[in-house]
Amino acid sequence: MSDQILIRGARVMDPASGRDETTDVLVGRGVIAEIGRGLADDGAEVLDAAGLIVAPGLVDLHTHLREPGEEHKETIATGTRAAAVGGYTAVSSMANTDPVTDHAAIVAEIREKAAQAGLADVFPVGAVTKGLEGESLAEMGEMVAAGVRVFSDDGRAVPTARMLRNALTYARAFPIGVVIADHCEEPSLVERGQMHEGVNSYSLGLAGRPAEAEEIMVARDIAVARLTGGRIHICHLSAARAVALVGEAKADGVRITAEVTPHHLTFTDEDLLTYDSNFKMHPPLRSADDRAALAAGLADGTIDAIATDHAPHAVEEKESEFDLSPPGTIGLETALAAVLTHAVAPGHVTLMRALEAMTSAPARILGAEGHGGPIEAGRPANLVVFDPNEEWLVEAPFVSKARNCAFLGKRLTGRVRYTMLRGDLTVADGKATR
Numbered sequence: 273m274s275d276q277i278l279i280r281g282a283r284v285m286d287p288a289s290g291r292d293e294t295t296d297v298l299v300g301r302g303v304i305a306e307i308g309r310g311l312a313d314d315g316a317e318v319l320d321a322a323g324l325i326v327a328p329g330l331v332d333l334h335t336h337l338r339e340p341g342e343e344h345k346e347t348i349a350t351g352t353r354a355a356a357v358g359g360y361t362a363v364s365s366m367a368n369t370d371p372v373t374d375h376a377a378i379v380a381e382i383r384e385k386a387a388q389a390g391l392a393d394v395f396p397v398g399a400v401t402k403g404l405e406g407e408s409l410a411e412m413g414e415m416v417a418a419g420v421r422v423f424s425d426d427g428r429a430v431p432t433a434r435m436l437r438n439a440l441t442y443a444r445a446f447p448i449g450v451v452i453a454d455h456c457e458e459p460s461l462v463e464r465g466q467m468h469e470g471v472n473s474y475s476l477g478l479a480g481r482p483a484e485a486e487e488i489m490v491a492r493d494i495a496v497a498r499l500t501g502g503r504i505h506i507c508h509l510s511a512a513r514a515v516a517l518v519g520e521a522k523a524d525g526v527r528i529t530a531e532v533t534p535h536h537l538t539f540t541d542e543d544l545l546t547y548d549s550n551f552k553m554h555p556p557l558r559s560a561d562d563r564a565a566l567a568a569g570l571a572d573g574t575i576d577a578i579a580t581d582h583a584p585h586a587v588e589e590k591e592s593e594f595d596l597s598p599p600g601t602i603g604l605e606t607a608l609a610a611v612l613t614h615a616v617a618p619g620h621v622t623l624m625r626a627l628e629a630m631t632s633a634p635a636r637i638l639g640a641e642g643h644g645g646p647i648e649a650g651r652p653a654n655l656v657v658f659d660p661n662e663e664w665l666v667e668a669p670f671v672s673k674a675r676n677c678a679f680l681g682k683r684l685t686g687r688v689r690y691t692m693l694r695g696d697l698t699v700a701d702g703k704a705t706r
């Protein structure tokens with residue numbers, strides 16, 4: 273193997289710099305060495321990339337890796353392998369592990385295992401409250417010292433406005449940007465709820481999780497962010513009214529960012545009519561109007577980033593009766609294709625905006641240096657090369673240990689060919705290299 277790789281003839285799309293041109297990219301010693309047309313190969317390994325797109329490696333703000341504690345669902349190694357195959361070079365791992373990621377030793381352990389696997393950089397998210405129990409703040413200072421930038425009790429909302437106030441006030445005191453990412457569902461309105469509350473939940477006889485549960489928590493979070501001056505990030509937006517609130521808050525100068533998942537951009541609560549638990553997740557799939565508002569919010573920048581909420585579960589758990597089936601869909605391997613197929617192809621967002629929401633925007637929120645572009649000489653070679661036109665059928669097995677995927681059995685267009693982490697191919701010809 274040569275220590276240089278020449279990506280020849282690809283369309284380079286880099287949201288961070290605005291570059292969009294067909295050219296060659298030479299990579300060596302972990303960095304982008306040169307960009308230009310007709311570069312000589314000089315013994316480099318050549319990837320013929322005519323017809324393919326090169327973009328910064330994707331960055332996921334919301335991945336459940338399940339290790340430590342639930343390795344039967346996913347491990348750091350299998351989850352980051354799935355990430356690499358999906359075109360990701362960096363993922364942010366959620367804190368609802370067992371034990372909970374609420375102190376520095378676990379953060380270090382996750383990073384070490386991720387480095388051993390060498391498939392993607394992992395940025396552990398720290399819990400806001402000890403044990404995710406909502407009673408007292410976790411060791412945020414210790415975790416910030418260990419490099420944590422995002423805190424979240426994801427799976428549930430930070431329970432009280434006062435707790436959120438304390439967390440945001442504390443977060444603001446750090447000289448580096450620390451952000452609180454909240455799962456916005458008002459708990460007393462979603463207790464035992466199985467799906468979006470509306471005509472379809474009534475006809476299926478399933479308890480509902482109303483859109484208002486999200487609206488209420490987003491409104492609360494905005495008010496507390498304004499009060500404290502702290503940075504709030506809204507996880508997986510799902511409801512039209514919540515998108516509108518985020519837009520108003522941004523216009524008011526509140527320090528707020530937000531994400532949307534590929535599944536909320538694709539499906540609606542109608543997809544639950546067959547009781548397929550792969551469509552059960554929190555927050556739930558909502559109406560076609562909600563879905564349209566999410567796409568519009570993504571297009572106009574109200575929603576900053578696309579995040580997977582990759583939530584692996586064991587087959588036997590997910591296949592239990594609907595009420596008992598744990599919420600969540602995996603998404604790392606399908607995210608790019610889902611976005612290309614269901615947001616870009618129908619014209620809801622441009623390809624450049626979609627890539628921005630999957631690269632530079634999440635990298636900025638996460639403070640993931642070296643990720644998300646720009647694609648420029650001297651920068652770390654964290655890149656994805658994909659075919660925007662390849663059509664494929666989403667089938668199990670996945671690279672992830674899990675198979676609970678909302679896109680299972682669907683055809684998508686767009687497929688990752690190569691992923692490169694600091695100049696090293698983690699994926700070649702669509703397959704993980706380790």
Ligand code: DOR
Pocket residue numbers: 336368426427428455552553554555581583584598599600601
């Ligand atoms: O559907 C979900 N699954 N939503 C969450 O917030 C948590 C996640 C999980 O951990 O499985």
Ligand code: ZN
Pocket residue numbers: 426427428455507508554555
């Ligand atoms: Zn969540």
